[in-house]
Amino acid sequence: MSKHILIVDDEEMIRELLSSALEMEAYECHTASNVDEALTLLGTIPVDLVISDIMMRGRSGVDLLRELKLIDKDIAVLMITGLSDMNTALECVHLGADDYITKPFGINRVILTVKNLMERRSLTLEKKQYQASLEFKVQEQTAQIRNTMNELSHAYDSTLTALVKALDAREKEVGSHSERVMNYAVLLGEKMGVAGKELQELAKGALLHDIGKIGISDNILLKPGPLDEREWLEMRRHPEVGYAILSEIDFLKGPADMILSHHERFDGSGYPKRLKGDQIPLSSRIFTLVDTLDAMTSDRPYRNALPFARMTAEIITCKGSQFDPEITDLFTSIPRQLWEECAGKRLMD
Ligand SMILES: [Fe+2]
Ligand SMILES: [Fe+2]
Structure with missing residues (x-):
């Protein structure tokens, strides 16, 4: 199943560049030119990774990041920032972004980073699923033990009753x-x-x-x-x-x-x-x-x-x-x- 990437940037050229390069890598790309558009899209498609510019008209990439973490903590986020804006980039990492890339970027570097983040996200999800299935197993086994204990105590009771009947008969x-x-x-x-x-x-x-x-x-x-x-x-x-x-x-x-x-x-x-x-x-x-x-x-x-x-x-x-x-x-x-x-x-x- 192909992975979905949402690209958020107010410059059309960058959106085009990123999506065509990533689609060559078999990712399914969606684009948005501002934060509100991005949030609307997020409500309708399952997104694995968001690539977002920080400086945009209207709400910034930092605002989007904050909202994203509220919607789904496991969505991977890659921020794109101008060289002059390192402090904001670091703030984004602090807020939960997985990585950042500075403009101007080489497209191969972006592809490599995206692949790494996707890999990391798959591992995290697998681990979560494994934990959930473990918890389920523990619950299931606890229920089984409880049943067995109940059956045992019934068996004890019937054994005692049988023993006592034998005594009474004697x-x-x-x-x-x-x-x-x-x-x-x-x-x-x-x-x-x-x-x-x-x-x-x-x-x-x-x-x-x-x-x-x-x-x-x-x-x-x-x-x-x-x-x-x-x-x-x-x-x-x-x-x-x-x-x-x-x-x-x-x-x-x-x-x-x-x-x-x-x-x-x-x-x-x-x-x-x-x-x-x-x-x-x-x-x-x-x-x-x-x-x-x-x-x-x-x-x-x-x-x-x-x-x-x-x-x-x-x-x-x-x-x-x-x-x-x-x-x-x-x-x-x-x-x-x-x-x-x-x-x-x-x-x-
Ligand atoms: Fe007695
Ligand atoms: Fe008696």
């Missing part, structure tokens, strides 16, 4: 105890003002709360009768086993803390550390209550689900001993219908 849970307590925990947690990352940790912790039971043998876990002393000790290790498993995994450290304390009781009679009141993480205090809620409202091999009102009464009885009183009060203030929505089932009358 304990012959009806439906999914773990998923129900996760929903309940989020409902009660939001009421307590838990939000953002903490709420997510509460949800994950609830989902995985009994993961430590993975290490307990079927003989104990599924034993139909009451457990003896040794079996109880074994059973009571599951919060610590769960903690040991999860605290090794970066994104599950928060849930791991909750799990370690999910069998603590508000009055300090729980396990493993016999923590009391505020010593127990808030998420664990919230979780303990909804775990009990679900256990009581689900059928067990040895008994049927308790009615909702009966369960509520039992929980209120344990206010202050097993459960945080404040959380117990909040629990009773939440309408039954919301719990049923979390459970995805009707709770017994």
